[in-house]
Amino acid sequence: MDTGAVVIPPYVGRPLRLAPFRGLRLTPRRVGDPASGRLFARPYRAVPGRLAQWQERGQLRHDGEPAVYLHEYTAAGLTVRGLVGALDISHRASGPEDRAVLPHEGIHPVQADELADRMTELALNPAPILLVHRAPASVRAVVHQVLATEPEDDFVDRNEQRHRVWAIRDPDLLATLDDGLATSQALIADGHHRYAAYLRMQRRHPGGANDRGLAMLVDQEDTPLFLGPIHRVLTGVGLDDLAAAAEVVGAGFDVVDRTAAVHALGPTTLAATDGRRWAVLKLHLPEERAAVEQLHEDLVPALPRGPQRIEYHHSVETTLDRLRRDSIAVLMPAPDVDLVHQIAADDRLLPEKATSFQPKPSVGVLIRSLRDG
Incomplete structure (x- = not known):
């Protein structure tokens, strides 16, 4: 569509x-x-x-x-x-x-x-x-x-x-x-x-x-x-591509182990993996902006290639199971209800599959x- x-x-x-x-x-x-x-x-x-x-x-x-x-x-x-x-x-x-x-x-x-x-x-x-x-x-x-x-x-x-x-x-x-x-x-x-x-x-x-x-x-x-959150699988994208996009938009990008990446998830922090390496993205967000907005409006456009397709999944386990060669999983934090209400009141649209x-x-x-x- x-x-x-x-x-x-x-x-x-x-x-x-x-x-x-x-x-x-x-x-x-x-x-x-x-x-x-x-x-x-x-x-x-x-x-x-x-x-x-x-x-x-x-x-x-x-x-x-x-x-x-x-x-x-x-x-x-x-x-x-x-x-x-x-x-x-x-x-x-x-x-x-x-x-x-x-x-x-x-x-x-x-x-x-x-x-x-x-x-x-x-x-x-x-x-x-x-x-x-x-x-x-x-x-x-x-x-x-x-x-x-x-x-x-x-x-x-x-x-x-x-x-x-x-x-x-x-x-x-x-x-x-x-x-x-x-x-x-x-x-x-x-x-x-x-x-x-x-x-x-x-x-x-x-x-x-x-x-x-x-x-x-x-x-x-x-x-x-x-x-709850809705996680993403980006096909045709590598972890190095995401690191390059993070540098363009001024987000922090740190390679860590899986446990640290998952534990770091929060309102301004995303976790990403290609199935072998893990990373944490630290976003610089104003109070009235959601992490999912920066992902789709800033990071995805800044990728040096892809994505060819984006899939959406509700659980971490399903998201990781759907990982294939030449793709990355991006684990999202759950949005805050009051923030979603404020975004809507400001006449802004959240990206597709932003809330569950x-x-x-x-x-x-x-x-x-x-x-x-």
Whole structure:
């Protein structure tokens, strides 16, 4: 895909609002089951009929009354809670101070168009995008008040995730959420292309169901998503090439052993290896700049050759396993959430695959039908 086509999606304006919707929910034994993917398979126009069949068979539930949902999931010992609702995307921000949702990665317009076409044919938002924010006290109080009650769902899915779901329908609680979220600003953690697809659908058919898109809003102070690094393998590049680039940009470059290189990883320090030698790159970064920005904007352009290709991997082990002759692995530090938010607020884009917010919930816990309006 042509990286030159990367653009910033439009900004949604305040107030940030999660509207109630009638949740579609796969039964617990279907959540996390790879076979459930056929529900959303081609032909997409047949999906509403499949939904009806699954509902008749008791494999899918469609709530009778709209709600904003509290969804708590636990994966690998980490628990995340978020409010799930229909995000109001009906109006665009009038200026920087009016932005409700901040993207931090660029999107490929063609990919966003394809997703918009698919969701239109599906007549569904199959899964919520993930947003993170720091909730005001009033919103957090509602969440903990709801937590004190019995959940409507409590189960472990096929991916070994535990899910608890509450439906919030009390008018007073919904009004408190509306008031509390109105001035909030959320960062997109996962789903940049789906967010852009929502905006395309809304622009094509404003005034109806497409004025909203399914989103999960996570309080990063209460139950934070883990923000991990994404490492790189640069093909067609040697360690000496990286040393030359470091000299050009004024970064330190020291050959060390593996243990020292890995232990040196930090906000301004990268580790690199060709599988035989190891090195540490010490970057000189201003406070408002991330290490991944300097790698892609300064170091890679300064390489005397390559890279022919860049691969992205979440674990050190996988990254090192993918090393081949005439390639290097660059191990990255995890970005700081507040720094990512500041970069997004400054209208800057992080390079592709810069962040990895984890864990993500299994698909099928909450789905939104566009036929409900």
